[in-house]
Amino acid sequence: MPVNVITAGTLDPGIADLAPIVPDCDAGELAFDRLYEDNLSLLVAIAMRKFQVPEVDAEGLAHEVFYSYLKRKDEIRNLHAWLIGAICHACRYFWRQNGRRTEQLDQGMAMLRPDPASAGILDRLPAQIAARDALEALPPRYKEILRLRYFEGYSIREIADSLGVTVKYTQKLVVKCLRRAEQTFNTAPARKKP
């Protein structure tokens, strides 16, 4: 480099060079009033609907964004874009902070209050293992269809779309796969029925 390009090219445009963007915000008290009234519900709605932030926290975040605006107002070029950008970042930051604050599970309490999903697991386990064996023995296409329908929770229409066939044909296909799985399950050797 003949000269340092930082000197040559990165002079700060500076706050003073940025034209005020919200002309009516300097109009006085009415402007602040209107700014708050017109946009509070929008910011709370974004926090709640787009980021699932609880209402009380959503209001707190919106409030912070408005305060933050007071300090930066002379350099904001597009008010709504700024407010929306700020609340989106605030929500993501909120969840990052919230995630960090999540307390570790108390092992003692966990023993006293077992996960309902694991209740009676010993009774169900042999049947589940047998079902898995039956699935494993199916042709790949059958196995994939049953996986989509019963493990991934896809609707018949979604499976039809992914296979590129009609809904009616997909219904028949699922029934066929189930029958085939049942046959495999019943005819499997050396397995004790539950």
Added chain:
Amino acid sequence: MNHSDDLRHIAECPSCRQRFSENVLPFDAERRRETAREFLATAFAMERERNSAADVVDRHLRDTPIEEWPGLAESQALRNNAALEQLSEEVRKRLERNPVQALAIANLAASIAESLPASAYPAIVLGQIRSTALRDRANALRYLGRLDEAYDSIATAEARLDAFPGAAHDRAIVWLVKAMILGQMDLFDDAEGMITAASDIFAEVNDSPRFLQAGLIHGNLLNNQKRYEDAQQVFRDLLSVAILGRDVEMQARLHNNLGYCATSLDDYGSANIHFSQAIARFTDLGFTGEVARTERGAGLVLIGKGQIDLGMARLSEARQTFAGLHMPEEAGLCALRLIEAMVERGQTDEARTLAASVVEEFTAAALDARAIDAVTRLHASLDADGATAEAVRTAHALVKSLTVDQAPAS
């Protein structure tokens, strides 16, 4: 227009904003009214402070000897947000030309901001005020090359915002300064990470000047790592953004930087085009200093291409402009490059005369003693007919390394 809940669309469409907001009804209307009252009270108070502060900082700094500036922290007139905003502006103005004074003011601002009572402003505003003062301090320390202290200060500035998710914009500006500090500490990966995170926020809040500034810093970081092609790509991408935003100054700076990248890649034809574009835009804007810098770049390119006479003419022009603008370091750097060309051509008498002028100019401007010493030694070698082009290049490199070569960030 297709109406939707897409946030970019909502930002532009009043009816969709209305529709989107109506679906959420306040759970506690009285609490909302109370928070609205608090917000308005703060807004009015801050506006009143700004309106009554006028030139309070300018007066205080003018009427107080520099060594007594720390004592101004006790002055009640300076202990508010409006005065601190003015102090921040004073720091910014002095960073390039007088970083020592900039640091003195930044220290004063930080001392005021950190000692404001918690009841003075809402917590987030207080966090922003403190963070800004500490960020300015970090920037001034960076200019002075006190990088460890700069890093500590910027880390504290960042920590002052930790508790406030709503301070996104402030946080991004802090990250930008932090990235420059990390870059100067040669921690390039960390610096790039910071710049990317800051750029995302600038894009999100539609702050295109700072988005472009972050891009420039990124490009310069790549350039400092000699990743010229990557830097060129960054500058090219930014140029399209600057053209779309009709930001002529930024276009000029980007063309200038692209000119230097092309020079580093030995693509002189492309470099010449970029420099010409930059000169045309800077001339339109009336930025004489920048025109001179770009002229110097073009001169170096022409010399690189073997067009020595033309290149030297450009460099002489740039040198005169810099001298007229009272920028002796820049004028001296032009002269040293001219001396190198003269030595290579055997024009020792001209080289000696020019070196003597540079010694005089550097001495008159009280520049760094090491720079004066380097040029004096070069002059002595020329007198003894012992100077080689390599000796001139060594002196040039030393003077260049001593110049303040970093950009401010607001």
